[in-house]
Amino acid sequence: MAATIKEVARKANVSIATVSRVLNEDPRVAKETYKRIVHIANQLNYKPNILARNFVKQKSNLVGLILPEIIDEFFTEIIKGVDEVLYRSGYYTIVASSHKYKSLKEELITFINNGLISGLILLAPELNPKLILALKKSSIPIVLINSDPALKGFDKISLDNYNGAFRMTEYLISKREYTYLAHITGPSVNNDSELRKKGFIDACRKYKVKYSIQAGDFSKESGYNCCKKLLSGKNKPGVIFAGNDMMAIGCYDYIQKSGLKIPVDIGVAGFDDIFVSQYLSPSLTTVRINIENIGRHAADTLIQRINNELEVPNVLRLAESELVIRESV
Amino acid sequence: MAATIKEVARKANVSIATVSRVLNEDPRVAKETYKRIVHIANQLNYKPNILARNFVKQKSNLVGLILPEIIDEFFTEIIKGVDEVLYRSGYYTIVASSHKYKSLKEELITFINNGLISGLILLAPELNPKLILALKKSSIPIVLINSDPALKGFDKISLDNYNGAFRMTEYLISKREYTYLAHITGPSVNNDSELRKKGFIDACRKYKVKYSIQAGDFSKESGYNCCKKLLSGKNKPGVIFAGNDMMAIGCYDYIQKSGLKIPVDIGVAGFDDIFVSQYLSPSLTTVRINIENIGRHAADTLIQRINNELEVPNVLRLAESELVIRESV
């Protein structure tokens, strides 16, 4: 079927070794021979068999990218960033998202062990000790996208959740002069959520301002319910800072239902700046994470690690956050 | 490093052939031998080397999924659907999106030829003759996600753009009693766009109603500009049916700017039902394509084709559309 290295060699009256050298741009081959072989290869429409090459090198041109189910909104941007950078280094991206037919764990174990991929990028806002152990034992380089500050010993890209939340809270207090703030958290196992909460609390404490916390789970519904609780007591907060935009939308829903007006009766702020936020009415004041570069950073780091170009034991990069001031507070 | 088949064989006092048979669940091996080998393999933490296996079979467990840059919103759902189905059949998904560093064409050519992948899913709303030719010559099965009715000879999943647009237009005329309708199209090379336009026109003609067409490009900005043109003449349409929701949002922007009210002064309808549409004010009446199954359908078909389980020369599946009636008309 497809032409092999043998045929090219035969037609060019050289050994397969020479052809192989040409393919790998080995400078030792004579210019003349080089040209001739390239010509014949083209003529035969010869393409090196990647499967064979990967096999003999025991190293593939494949990198795995594992994504959890949650972060729909970032999915696209991250994949694009990763793919773009990897492609330029000659790698392909295998994308896997955990879903009902496979757990994150089995996914990981197979990926790390079966030799298919040469490196792995793992986006996992939550990670349990077992998983971490499995990761530590990996024989291939891994780059984590995870915000847990306690997680050491990995190449890591983190979102700057803490500062984002801190600065937003600071803004709400200093500029908007709220004196009683509420925060709705995401799942407590989620590092992003925990750091946002911490940023919120620290800012409230710094300014000695009253605050309360509700436990949500990043879903719209939980935002709705938490908002309901917050507004049903006699002592109502002046502003709700939701742990993500989705929950902020849930707040919008409840607030509208109860006939209140944002931001006059109550303010709402979010985190993430998902696409829809600018179109809500009123448009949502929120924190934007510079997500577009996360995928690129991760891929960059991974490639360097694969190529042994990294001298430091592990790198940590922070994707900065930025306040997006709109009309909801 | 990692245990190989040889070591397992040696420890079990059998030949590597027998071990191989166990790995491939060959029923010929004796139950006893089978168990013993499985046990030893586990003990040695042996994982078959996929790179080697793929190589000798000259067939990988990899499938390519190529996506254009445009369709952000669907990206996620399609990848998930594909990944889910493929994973259950033992395949991995290599995702590639065309971007500034590679054109769709080079992407395709490499993918089809380098032997890395065993099948390809290509989401390409526009396709030129050259590309089609390249696809026809492919030695691996390809499933297209493309709505061009003229495109024959491929396994294909299509969106039911025509009926969606037709029924929406019919609704605008019969139920909402508009008598002068405008349509903003996407790029003319885009099949989805062309079919939506055709559905719109056919419905207008059927009901003998006045209509006009503006050429957009699926971007918000083009929606804005086309809307501006439509509303600046003396004879204004009663409703604008945008070729996608993004352009409908552009219309919203212009209409709000000019102080008009939707739907009292002018109606707006869209196509796609992207996430934001329900949160616009007023919420957008639009056409939803059942996108969630497209990825699954495509993967299903591809797997069957790879396994030679398909008797028909090529399959065509339609992803149906459904009207989503909200407040904007």
Next chain:
DNA sequence: CTGTTAGCGCTTTCAG
């Protein structure tokens, strides 16, 4: 500068 050759880990005839 080029050729010879071993071998990567596995599957798959072919014998027995």
Next chain:
DNA sequence: CTGAAAGCGCTAACAG
């Protein structure tokens, strides 16, 4: 039911 052995296409010593 099991073993021996060939070989997939390529790379990488080693030899010349």
